Amino acid sequence: MRRAAFVPLLLATGCAAPAWRTAPHDVPYQRVPQPRLHEPPRVAEVVEGWSTLEESTVRPLAETVNPGYWVERELLGVPALDVNTFGQVPDSPWFENRLGPSDLDPATIARGPNQSQGPAPGPLVVLGGKLEGATPGLVVEDGRGDRYVVKFDPPAFPNLASGAELIATKVLWAAGYHVPENYVVRFDLNRLALSPQAETAGKYGRRIPLTRERLVDLIALVNPYPDGTIRALFSKIIPGRALGPFSYGGLRADDPNDVIPHQRRRSLRGLWLFSAWLNNVDTRDANSYDAFIADPAQPERGYVKHYLLDFGDAVGSAGVGPKYLGEGYEGLIDWPQIFKSLITAGLWYRYWLPLQRSPYGEVGVFEAQVFDPERWRPTLPNPAFDQAELLDTYWAASIIARFDVDDLMAVVKEARYRRPGASAWMLRVLLQRQYTLLSWIFGRVLPLDRPTLEGGHRLTLEDLAVRAALLAPEQVGYDYRVVWHGPDGDVDLRAGQIDSPSLDLTEVVERLRAEAGTRLSAAPFISVTWRRPLPTPEIPSMQVHLRILSDGLLLVGLDREVD
Numbered sequence: 315m316r317r318a319a320f321v322p323l324l325l326a327t328g329c330a331a332p333a334w335r336t337a338p339h340d341v342p343y344q345r346v347p348q349p350r351l352h353e354p355p356r357v358a359e360v361v362e363g364w365s366t367l368e369e370s371t372v373r374p375l376a377e378t379v380n381p382g383y384w385v386e387r388e389l390l391g392v393p394a395l396d397v398n399t400f401g402q403v404p405d406s407p408w409f410e411n412r413l414g415p416s417d418l419d420p421a422t423i424a425r426g427p428n429q430s431q432g433p434a435p436g437p438l439v440v441l442g443g444k445l446e447g448a449t450p451g452l453v454v455e456d457g458r459g460d461r462y463v464v465k466f467d468p469p470a471f472p473n474l475a476s477g478a479e480l481i482a483t484k485v486l487w488a489a490g491y492h493v494p495e496n497y498v499v500r501f502d503l504n505r506l507a508l509s510p511q512a513e514t515a516g517k518y519g520r521r522i523p524l525t526r527e528r529l530v531d532l533i534a535l536v537n538p539y540p541d542g543t544i545r546a547l548f549s550k551i552i553p554g555r556a557l558g559p560f561s562y563g564g565l566r567a568d569d570p571n572d573v574i575p576h577q578r579r580r581s582l583r584g585l586w587l588f589s590a591w592l593n594n595v596d597t598r599d600a601n602s603y604d605a606f607i608a609d610p611a612q613p614e615r616g617y618v619k620h621y622l623l624d625f626g627d628a629v630g631s632a633g634v635g636p637k638y639l640g641e642g643y644e645g646l647i648d649w650p651q652i653f654k655s656l657i658t659a660g661l662w663y664r665y666w667l668p669l670q671r672s673p674y675g676e677v678g679v680f681e682a683q684v685f686d687p688e689r690w691r692p693t694l695p696n697p698a699f700d701q702a703e704l705l706d707t708y709w710a711a712s713i714i715a716r717f718d719v720d721d722l723m724a725v726v727k728e729a730r731y732r733r734p735g736a737s738a739w740m741l742r743v744l745l746q747r748q749y750t751l752l753s754w755i756f757g758r759v760l761p762l763d764r765p766t767l768e769g770g771h772r773l774t775l776e777d778l779a780v781r782a783a784l785l786a787p788e789q790v791g792y793d794y795r796v797v798w799h800g801p802d803g804d805v806d807l808r809a810g811q812i813d814s815p816s817l818d819l820t821e822v823v824e825r826l827r828a829e830a831g832t833r834l835s836a837a838p839f840i841s842v843t844w845r846r847p848l849p850t851p852e853i854p855s856m857q858v859h860l861r862i863l864s865d866g867l868l869l870v871g872l873d874r875e876v877d
Contacts, residue, residue, distance in 0.1 A: 332859075333399050334399040334870045334871025334872075334873075335839060335859075339868055339870050347404060347405070347406055349406075349407055349571045349617035349618075350570050350617070351609050351612070351616060351617060352569070352570050352571075352615060352616070352617065353614065354555055354557075354606045354616070355568035355569050355604075355606065355618060356557075356568055357556070357557050357558050358557060358558035358559060358561075358566070359558060360558065360599055360600050365598065365600070366598075366646075366694060369598070369694045369696070369697075373695065373697065374649060374695055391703060393578075393703065394578055394583060394703070394706055395574045395575075396409075396574050396578070396579045396581060397709075398871075399859075399870060399871030399872070400765075400869075400871055401708075401709060401874065402414070402709070403580050403581045407492075407617060407618060407620055408492075408579065408581050409490045409491060410490050410492065412487070412489070412490050413488045413490070413713055413717070414713050414716065415764075420721050420723070420724035422488075423484055423487075423488045423717075423721050423724055424484060424725055424727065424728050426483055426487040426488065427483070427494065427495050428495045428496070429495060430460075431497075432497035432499050433454070433497070433499060434456040434457040434458045434460070435457070437457065437505055437507045438455070438464075438501070438505045438506055438507065439454060439455045439507050439509050440453070440454055440507065440509060440512050441453045441454065441455055441509050441511070441512055442512055442513050442514055442524060443512070443514045443524055443528070443529065444514060444532075450466055450532045451464055451465050451466070452532070452533075454506070454548075460551075461550070461551040462497075462548040462549060462550050463549045463551065464546050464547070464548055464549075465479070465547040465549065465626070466533070466536045466544070466546050467536075467537070467545065467546070467547075468634050468635050469535050469537040470537075470635065470675075471631075471635055471636065471675050471676065472537050472675075472676065473545065473676035473729070473731055474631045474635070474636065474676050474677075474678055475547070475626040475631045475633055476498050476546065476729075477498075477629075477631070477676055477677075477729035477730070477731060477740075478626055478627070478629045478630070478631035478678075479496055479549075479628070480496060480498055480547070480728045480729045480730075481592070481625075481725055481726060481729055482628035482629070483496045483625060484725045485588070485717070485725060486588060486622060486625075488717070489588055489710075489714075490713065491581075491585070491621075492619060492620060493621060493623065494550055494551075494552050494603075494621065494623050495549070495550040496548070496549050496550075497549075497550075498545065498547060498728070498730055499545070499546055499547075499548045500544070500545050501546070502542060502543050502544075503538070503543075503544055504542075506533075508524065508525075508526055508529055512524035512529075514532075549623070552603060552621055552623075553605065553607070554605030554607045554616075554619065555605065555606040555608070556603070556604075556605060557605060557606055558603075558604060559599045559600055559601070559602040559603060560599065560602045560604050560620050561576060561599050562577065562582055562597075562602075562696050562697050562699075563576055563577045563698065564576060566618070569618045571618065572618070576698060577697045577700075577701045580705075580706045580709055582698035583698050583699065583702035583703070583706035583707075584702065584706045584707060584709050584710030585597070585698070586690075586692075586696065586698075586699035586702055586710075587687070587710035587714065587751060587755075588710055588714070589690075589692060589699075590642075590687050590690035590747075590751065591714060591744070591748060591751060592625075592628045593629055593630070593637070593641070593642045593680060593690075593747075594625055594628040594629075595627055595642050595691075595692045596624070596626075596633075596693055597692045597693075597694075597696050597699070598693075598694055600624075601622065601623060601624040602620065602621065602623070603621040604618050604619070604620055604621070605618070605619050605621065606618055627641075629677070629678065629680045629743075630677045630678025631678050632678070635678075636671065636678030636679045637678055637679040637680075638679070639666065639667070639669060639679060640666060641679070642685075642691065642692075643664070643666040643684075643690070644664070644691055645694065645695060646693045646694055648691065665684065665686075666684050668684060669681050669683065672739055672743075673735075674731070674733050674735065674739055675733075676731050676732065676733060677736050677739055677740055680739075680740065680743050681743060682742075682750065685747050686750075687751040703876075704755075704758060704759060704876045705759070705874060708755055708759040708874070711751065711752055711755040711761075711778075712761070712763050712778055714748060714751065714752065715752055715756075715761070715778040715781055715782040716778075717748065719741075719745065722744050726740045726741045726744070749782075749784070752778075752782050753784055756778065756779045756782075756784060756853075757853065759853070759854065760844065760845065760853050760855060760856045760874065761777060761778035762777055762778075762792075762815050762844055762856060763776050763777075764776050765858045766869075767866070767868075767869060769866075770865065770866025771819050771820040771866055771867055772817070772819070772820075773816070773819060773842060773858060773867075774815065774817075775815040775816075775844070776815070777815055787814075790846070791812070791813055791846070791847050792811065792812055792813075792814070792847070793809075793811050793844070793845050793846070793847045794808075794809065794817060794842055794843065794844055795808075795842070795843040796808045796809070796819065796840060796841070796842050796843075797840060797842075798826055798830070798837070798839075798840050799839045799840065799841065800830070800833065800837050801833055801836050801837045807822050807825070807826060808822050811847055815844065819840075819842075819860075819867060823840075823862060823867065826840070826862070827862075834862060838861050838863075839859060839860070839862070840859075840860050840867075841857045841858065841859045842858045842860070843855050843856070843857050844856050854876055854877060855875050856872060856874045857872060857873045858871075859871045859872060859873070
């Protein structure tokens with residue numbers, strides 16, 4: 315059943331006027347909200363065992379037996395709340411528009427969040443270390459006073475986890491997410507100098523001194539090059555006061571700016587499509603980070619900024635080694651798959667079994683032949699991903715479509731793979747997975763995006779299917795219909811078919827002024843409906859809404875129909 319994207323809002327508000335008619339029309343296309351300053355919130359703590367149990371079992375089972383959950387999700391819809399009248403996510407402490415509003419050059423995308431060349435030359439003072447987790451790590455301080463978390467690759471798979479971190483970091487930064495500065499550094503272990511105050515975790519989480527012997531044990535298994543140097547990922551400590559992770563559901567009660575439930579944020583819902591593209595399966599709360607950014611004028615007050623981090627499980631890496639074949643295809647505790655196996659006495663054939671490992675250890679298990687975005691699963695269920703609607707997915711796809719071959723080539727180059735052919739394999743799989751997921755989404759939503767006005771009257775949109783080379787320009791056409799929302803009902807002004815999504819509305823507006831007279835001031839809105847002409851497979855239409863001003867037109871919003 316087809317429904318307009320704004321139906322849930324109308325049901326909730328008793329058929330109130332659409333937001334694009336009532337919202338302020340004098341704000342920038344991408345409004346930058348200023349967060350309220352407040353005192354530092356408390357540090358959030360995550361109990362890993364309980365968090366895993368809750369997300370894998372407790373929450374999915376509770377939702378399954380809750381009729382209200384299914385009525386809301388399947389019949390009414392649960393629209394995202396962090397969007398403007400154009401369906402875009404405005405800049406905020408959660409997200410910053412980068413690749414969407416403008417094109418970034420490959421060098422900028424390859425640089426990503428990095429503000430320097432990495433740690434300064436000279437000694438690296440070890441402040442702490444960890445033996446737990448997927449791989450050992452250190453906290454070091456360089457000569458500039460910058461601090462880094464140092465992560466080593468699995469000894470048997472050099473470049474695997476560090477390459478995955480670099481690729482995911484660059485892509486997610488360009489997409490708009492806040493991520494740490496990550497650098498791949500080749501350095502001599504003799505640069506490490508142990509601080510007298512260095513500590514590590516002992517039994518039961520106690521902090522104990524990090525001695526030279528413990529440091530040697532910690533780095534004993536790293537795999538150096540023949541010249542004694544080692545490759546590692548240096549992740550710069552995020553500025554601000556650490557507040558622990560955020561949750562993908564609910565609110566942070568002690569943050570006055572946190573007023574939208576996290577599972578209702580399009581920026582977090584749409585993250586599932588980026589995760590599917592990159593096969594970043596480890597999207598737990600623990601791999602997020604909140605930082606309190608103090609105001610320079612009054613350091614005791616500030617706001618919370620939200621980050622994504624730890625991408626060692628992206629693309630073909632599982633942190634400690636290559637992914638096993640089922641990662642990204644089944645969850646850690648995947649109840650539907652468990653029931654299928656029980657019902658069929660274990661004879662049910664998993665669709666992903668034909669997939670093959672790459673021939674490169676530093677790439678791991680990353681493929682595009684079996685990849686199906688509709689079937690992709692993170693390791694643990696994610697409440698924001700589970701709430702995602704088609705328009706949330708389309709929003710993410712509209713950004714992914716803007717990564718071209720040169721952009722991704724520059725990103726893959728940053729991973730610094732050593733084996734001939736490894737970079738080419740990674741690039742090819744990224745492009746194939748991009749094509750697969752864009753073909754899926756753009757077959758369900760009309761991919762006309764980012765309306766602009768030229769000269770005050772020419773409405774132009776970008777066809778993302780053409781931009782992403784899913785269709786050639788000569789293969790597309792557009793039916794359009796212009797309607798005035800008059801005081802007595804809608805009035806057709808013009809309809810037709812054109813070869814490109816660019817329409818001059820000067821004549822339409824001038825004729826409307828002459829015929830409507832004073833009635834125009836009470837109803838100054840027109841809409842342009844766009845759709846693919848038949849016999850093109852039918853894709854739902856979209857509408858662009860404009861307000862008539864004394865000297866031209868003003869874009870005020872758009873609506874998309876979805877299946």
